Amino acid sequence: MKLSSDAQFEQEVEVLIGEIKQHYGYDFSGYARASVYRRVKRFMGQKGLENMQQLREPLFSDSFFFEVFLQDVTVNVTEMFRDPSFFLSLRQNVLPLLSTYPYIKIWDAGCSTGEELFSLAILLQEEGLLNRTKIYATDINQKVLRQAKEGIFPVSRIPAYTAAYYAAGGKQEFSGYYRSNYGNAKFNSELVRNVVFYPHNLATDSSFNEFHLILCRNVLIYFGRELQERVLNLFDESLVSLGYLGLGKKETLAMSGISPYYNAVDKTNRIYRKLN
């Protein structure tokens, strides 16, 4: 049985979620609790906060402190060509069909610091589609969006990214895409010339355009079932007929109400296509 001290902590987090919504407008009520509890506990541990009151005080009096908290509670771990087989499949199964459109629109939802976006842009470039593609890169977190725009990633990650790039069917010299400088690799800003960066909250904002492809990877795992369903419906509204949806390796449409209207183009890589 759950310990009462744990139940009390969880109760306090519920209250906190309500207060954050009132105070800052961010709605975490639909998020997966296991992760929220863990992140809040972790944040408190790192900041040396011993109880909820010690967290609440700075959180509601100092919006910078809240920013830091927000950064930490919404996980934004990412990498380039994460799950290379996903990108290989995009390249082989999706881009050839997108190329039949004169003008392509893509939504990268929950793009974090941009590693996924630059991976996608490199793919589009190599398939000759980048010039006629517009990508909307969105995230709840403005700070990661600013970083995404820069396209500066730690040089220490480059060996792993290079390997992943080739595993994803890369055809060029990967080093041609970036310049190294003081421990950083700055990716060619031409890659994101047609990208619009913009804050969008999947939990509360609505559909804002129609897309041929939506990528939303490793974001839904942080949401509870209901919020997942809301977001999937939002994507459904935002996809053209025969549009594609790419989810994270461990995310699925299977449990969703929209699943009958989709085909799994690549089941292992979680790429779906809207039927009509």
Add this chain to the structure above:
Amino acid sequence: MQRVPELVVIGGSWGGIQAALQILKGLPPNYSLPIVLVLHRLRDQEGNLQEIFERKTRLTTVEIEDKQQLVPGMLYLAPPNYHVLLENDRTFALDDSELENYSRPSIDVTFTSAADVYGDQVAGIILSGASSDGSSGLKYIFEKGGTALVQQPQEAEIDTMPLAAIRATPGCRIMQLIDIQEFLLSLHVN
């Protein structure tokens, strides 16, 4: 009085696959508790572990999907590159946050989350491995009144992980694999 466990969580790394197979191969297909197995894997290694456990045990084995329900008699494998958390409604929640103890999945993360949900009704088991991941998770389970078992270090292929767990939780029970299997069988109700 210690309450009977309702969940078994097992962690291991180097040598952990063999050790886990030794324990689990003796369990009946209708084993009355869910079992969650967190093994460190090579990064991006694809899921043939599931096949191995499916073939060499009598338990139905699945690689965990997000939001999947925990059901008795199932063996759940932590997928590569995700931490496995548990929700109060006894479903899984996956998480791709930072590595813990250089690992994702991390044993500590799952053990801690299991104890948060199941309180004292968790049995945590640490097997062979070349890492100290799992030791603070096991301690956490033990402190909440759960059952803490560690594979006897002499018997482990690599004793680093068992030794670290024993150091962190001196009150744990140190057992040979055969006795851990016996213990699990004693929890089974027909």
